[in-house]
Amino acid sequence: MERLAILADAAKYDASCASSGTTKRNSRDGKGLGSTTEGMGICHAYAPDGRCISLLKLLLTNHCVFDCHYCINRKSSNVRRARFTPQEVVDLTLSFYRRNYIEGLFLSSGIIKSSSHTMEQLIEVARILREEHDFRGYIHLKTIPEADPELVAQAGLWADRVSINVELPTDAGLARLAPDKNSATIEGAMGNLSSAIDDARDSQKRFTKAPRFAPAGQSTQMIVGADGASDAQIVGKASTLYDRFALRRVYYSAFSPIPEASAVLPLKRPPLMREHRLYQSDWLMRFYGFAPHEVQAAADRDGMLPLDIDPKLAWALKFRESFPVDVNRAPREALLRVPGLGTKAIDALLAARRYRTIRLEDVARLTVSVKKLRPFIVTADWRPTLLTDRADLRARLAPKAEQMELFG
């Protein structure tokens, strides 16, 4: 139990816990164990940090020969070390799964002996689960970019999702904080994975028996706030990664001060809100038709997204000439730009306006806060005449500033 505590503790700095996006499987035939749901995954519990617990997230070991400054498990860190055998991880996964605690396993590891040796151990866990126990739940393997490409390719055969962390948004940051890693290797490995995923998909179209390869694709994680990268740089990096490697997700993890912190790191912790704003900008690019340069334009002059308002509102306030948008006539693309209108509300509005003329109260019924929307839309009974151009619009829409206590 103590080892579980150590190795789960060490794994918690990985943001991803998603069990989504894989192929639909079940074990109704009475053989094997487990199923996956298509589309959205299941969060079996939530921790008080508000994060979903979907997978058993573990490190095989937290011993590590690397010395990355932002990582609690770096060689020079003074943490307690522990190690599981592949069989122990398998047993733990199965007994958790049978009790409906989890959707599957997210396995990562510190580097022991060599990158390839570690990778072999990770693959062994996945192999036992799949081959010996016919486990049909979700497996996410963190792959080690420095390992033999042959091994990385094997990981994709067992896992639903594979991921390689780019760690830091800039090459300079990586060189300074993760001296044992380099971006060329990381991106090379991501490129290999991406083409392997493509190939598998292609051959599956032609041969039904072709082996599956990471059906839930690959994702990556960036640490925010450990180096000097601005939000604009991070957004740019993320969009390049989405384009080049067809990633399913880029996760952002606000650098959280870790016990045994290294002296090279900033003591200042980035506000958690920054992580949230980055996810919002990520959403803008993936679901709202924003181009990366448009999200970057929403940032302030120092390249940082405002913390007090969301990036879509920030963009709208900067480009007021695009507003107001007529809810009864505007195309979907224009409605997607309206701060406070989500994709679902827009679909509902588009469907509803075929049958009636949309009034402000109709919009109110479909959205959270019509007050925030009003300056940006025109309805049958509403036109924001001067409101859209008011200089204090931002102040009116931003949440009220909290006065700090004088003597807390």
Place this chain on the structure above:
Amino acid sequence: MIAADLAEPDDFEAWRTNARRLIASGTPPEMVAWSDGGGTADLFADTVTPPAAPAPPREVRASRVFMDLARTAVLHSAPERLDLLYRLLWRLQDRPRLLDDAADPDVGALRRMAMQVRRDIHKMHAFVRFRSVTDEDGVERYVAWFEPDHHIERATADFFVNRFASQRWSILTPRLSLHWDGMALLEGPPGSREDAPGEDAVEDLWVSYYRSIFNPARLKVGMMVKEMPRRYWKNLPEAREIADLIAGAHKREASMIATGASLFDDAAPASLEAIAGGIAQCRRCTIGCNGTRAVMGEGASDARLMIVGEQPGDTEELENRPFVGPAGQILDSAMGEAGIDRSAAYVTNAVKHFKFAPRGKIRLHQNPTAGEIDMCRWWLDGERALVKPKVILALGASSARGLMGRTPSIGRERGQALTQGDGTVIWLTAHPSYLLRLDGEAREREHTRFAQDLAGLAQILR
């Protein structure tokens, strides 16, 4: 009134048959009293089954979208769902595309109910927790006790069969129980919490995992409660730990602040230069970490008078000098009038860094907290020990706290000599920036008081 009763609350087919018949016979919604076997049928209703359709029967139409939503919404625990469904079906006969109108209140209610049911189903998939027992024939069986909000027991069974077909399991609920024996799904009578096993050794591992995966540096209880509402907690083994984890995270934060107090373990600074260097690198409180420049005090190192403000402002931080902004100008002119020479005084602040909240391009001043002022006392005490002033002019409550370790009432204690243990006199008055925030008469009045305080100070300096 015509009574239409469903034998089981989740029996969609029964609702559908009844509804078809009622629509075909042209029965308007206000004439039907729906019930679902709970014995709550309308007392005034005829206890007859729906009339047979007249000849020729009216054709009954329903859109696919409606049927899908209705199939889900019928599982809702609210009794009025049956009336709502029938009312919508009735209206659907004349408006076949009614369901596309998301702004219609009935359609909205239907979608909301369906969504609540779907959410409950999703939460049941997520929050059922099995405990292992051994059946009489020595085979392991996994048993869970669960209390859903809506009538979703049968609707969720498929999920568990798909996932756990190779193991025996039972789910007990207050309405019925479901049992899987490896081949077929059996239904049983309602269960109770006591029928489920009380413990399972693996549960301790799971709880330990839950504790470890929690990151106390990022407490977001609201987010957790939104996704894992409290009503589910009683059947989740890990939820027992939540209170403890939250308390632990608070304590951790408190201990970080407490250790902050002993962060100054080295000897008192030996020179003003050492203080200037020290404050530039000081990161012991959050203001020190906000990326601004520390502003050092300035003036004669043996001055008789020390002037202490609250903290550097926007201008001060940019120019790296204390009291050069708007407040500084008020101070300068008032001191000039009182005949006190600022250039002979040592001017500094209780807090050395600028605390602000960004508002667009403006950095809005924020008051330092008592904790932050107390933290920064180390440096202020160092300056006092080196400059050794006879008189200290404290501007505002923050400054006074930095000097005296307590927050005085400015109104009561201003304009009088507050002699300290070491013989120095502290002379208290309002902070000049306070004057900047006033208008008209109040401003006049406070200006006069400020001038009076400084005149009093000029007297004791003579």
